[in-house]
Amino acid sequence: MEIDREGQYIYSDAELDRYEGQVIEDLKASSVESIPDPDAWLEEAKRNILLTSVDWVLDWAKRSSLWTAVCYPACCGLEWMATLAPRFDAARFGMEIMRASPRQADLLLTAGTLTWKMAPVVRRIYNQMPEPKWVIAMGACAISGGIFRSSYNVVPGYNKIVPVDVYVPGCPPRPEALIYGIQMLQKKIAKAHSVPDLPKLPGLPGLKQKGNR
Amino acid sequence: MTVAISSKEIADQLSGKFPGAIEEAGKDSVLVKSDFLLKVAAYLKDTDGLKFAYLNYVTAVDFYSYFEVVYQLTSLESNRSVILKTRCYGRDNPSVPSVTGLWQGADFQEREIYDLMGISFEGHPNLKRLFLWDGFPGHPLRKDFNR
Numbered sequence: 001m002e003i004d005r006e007g008q009y010i011y012s013d014a015e016l017d018r019y020e021g022q023v024i025e026d027l028k029a030s031s032v033e034s035i036p037d038p039d040a041w042l043e044e045a046k047r048n049i050l051l052t053s054v055d056w057v058l059d060w061a062k063r064s065s066l067w068t069a070v071c072y073p074a075c076c077g078l079e080w081m082a083t084l085a086p087r088f089d090a091a092r093f094g095m096e097i098m099r100a101s102p103r104q105a106d107l108l109l110t111a112g113t114l115t116w117k118m119a120p121v122v123r124r125i126y127n128q129m130p131e132p133k134w135v136i137a138m139g140a141c142a143i144s145g146g147i148f149r150s151s152y153n154v155v156p157g158y159n160k161i162v163p164v165d166v167y168v169p170g171c172p173p174r175p176e177a178l179i180y181g182i183q184m185l186q187k188k189i190a191k192a193h194s195v196p197d198l199p200k201l202p203g204l205p206g207l208k209q210k211g212n213r
Numbered sequence: 214m215t216v217a218i219s220s221k222e223i224a225d226q227l228s229g230k231f232p233g234a235i236e237e238a239g240k241d242s243v244l245v246k247s248d249f250l251l252k253v254a255a256y257l258k259d260t261d262g263l264k265f266a267y268l269n270y271v272t273a274v275d276f277y278s279y280f281e282v283v284y285q286l287t288s289l290e291s292n293r294s295v296i297l298k299t300r301c302y303g304r305d306n307p308s309v310p311s312v313t314g315l316w317q318g319a320d321f322q323e324r325e326i327y328d329l330m331g332i333s334f335e336g337h338p339n340l341k342r343l344f345l346w347d348g349f350p351g352h353p354l355r356k357d358f359n360r
Contacts, residue, residue, distance in 0.1 A: 014341075021347030117346055152353050152360040153345065 023120050023204055030202075031119070031160040038163045038198055039188075062106065062132060063189040064094040066182070069105035069125055074112025076139040076172040083175040093182055102128040107185075108162065111172075113141040113148055114155040120204055126162040127203050134189070136181055137164045140171040147171075163199055217241050218293040223263075227253060242283075242296035250299045251310045257286060257295070258315055264290045268316035273326045275356045278302070280332055282309050301332060304355075311337040329354035 072080060084090045084098070099105040102125045114122060126135070137158045140146035145156035158164055165188060168181035224238030227245070234249035245253045257265040265286035274281045284297040301307035311334035312319045323334045324343040331352035334340055342349065351358050 017341065017347040021349070024346045025348055117344070150360075152358075 024116055027120050027123065027161075027204075028116055031155070034157065034159045035161075035163045035199060035201075037159065038165060059190050063186040066093065066095040066107045066134070066185070067097050067099050067105045068095060068107045068109045069099055069102040069129060071108055071122060071125060072111045073114055073118055074141065076111035076142070079172045079175055079178060080109060080111045080138065083178050088175040088179065090179070090182070093179070093186070095182070102126075103130060105129050106133055108133065108135045109138060110135065110142045110158045110162075110164075111138045113146065114158060114161070115153050116155055117153070119155050119161050122158070123161050123201060124204055127201060131198060133198070134165045134185055135162050136166045136168060136178075136185060138168045138178060138181070139173055140169065143167050143169060162201070215287055215292050215294050218288075218295045220295065223257075223295055227256070230256060236300075242298050244298045244300070247299045247301055247309050250297075251312070251315075254284070254286075254297065254312055254315055257297070262291075264288050265295060266290075268312070268318055269294070271312070271319050271322040271326065273330045273332055273354075275330065275354070277356060280307050280330060282326070282332065284312070304331075304357075306333065307331070308333045308335055310335050311340075313337055328352070331355060 082088060084096065090096055095107070102108075106129070108122075108126055108129065110122070126133070135158065137143050141148060141154070142158050145151075145154050148154040149156050155161060166181045166185045168178055170177050173181075220238045220241055220243050224235050224243050227243065228235045231249050231252060234245050234253055235243060236246055237244040257263050265288045267287040267289055269285040269287055270283075272283050274283065279300045279302045282299050282301065284299075285294060286297060287294040299309060301309050309332060311323055313323065313334075314336065320337070320339070321343060323337055324340060326332050327334060327337075327340055328342040328344050329352055341347070345353075353360075
């Protein structure tokens with residue numbers, strides 16, 4: 001088969017590559033410190049114990065219909081699929097619906113190793129989710145980078161990129177462990193009396209050219 | 214099952230056709246000089262009786278003093294396979310001719326080798342990083358890579 005040497009591949013766009021590399025380098029440089037876990041509002045909830053029944057209903061609705069955004073870069077995703085399947089049946093917790101669009105999701109379940117090349121995408125998914133939103137870091141890689149922590153290309157923990165509410169250890173965690181983590185998150189949501197004050201994360205710079213969407 | 218072709222036999226055939234091209238005929242592989250790589254590969258691909266039309270994989274090995282690029286070819290006609298190797302020297306800009314003109318499937322694999330080993334393939338239509346991003350320092354699969 002002859003290859004058209006003159007013709008340009010559709011994915012060959014040097015400017016887009018440079019932009020992507022710059023975005024990754026910038027994110028890497030700004031992600032040295034971990035983002036603190038959003039738990040300050042839990043303390044606050046203890047002080048203001050007066051929860052109205054409206055708040056209680058809202059919290060019940062929020063915690064009982066956690067819809068997850070799709071973010072499964074590695075093998076933990078299979079355990080999460082097992083959790084969704086009939087034997088473990090995540091539908092019992094009102095979360096059987098997977099959202100392909102982050103704009104309809106409440107929970108970012110991060111199942112798997114995150115590489116720096118993927119990190120801007122995860123940040124973008126998180127920024128696109130409407131508040132209130134929560135993050136579960138599932139598995140050793142999501143918590144700290146796991147066995148790949150010292151690799152040249154792996155983010156040492158999702159909390160460098162997004163604020164994490166619940167950490168579920170394991171490599172990978174069993175579905176029971178994940179369900180326990182989900183229940184912990186539900187308890188955490190039940191304690192909240194209002195929309196939690198989440199840190200505002202910077203978005204990604206736009207690309208001023210035809211490739212921009 | 215695919216059986217490996219006798220490398221002695223094929224090396225004799227190749228050195229008759231291209232004098233000086235064969236550096237070494239190992240137990241199951243043929244080492245050719247990189248200047249002759251394209252000619253030898255085209256000969257293996259197109260000659261009747263050989264017809265190594267299928268490229269299983271391209272990979273590379275770092276031996277510190279040189280890099281070895283390895284091609285496994287399979288003949289679907291005679292159900293035989295051969296391993297073709299070539300060497301390139303120097304750590305700053307080692308280069309090997311690209312075989313994308315013969316086997317288009319080599320495109321991404323040569324890009325992967327360029328990305329992770331830093332071997333450039335002359336004549337590749339779109340030689341740029343495949344896995345890592347533009348601006349990543351170094352080539353991580355080299356033995357002397359330190360992050």
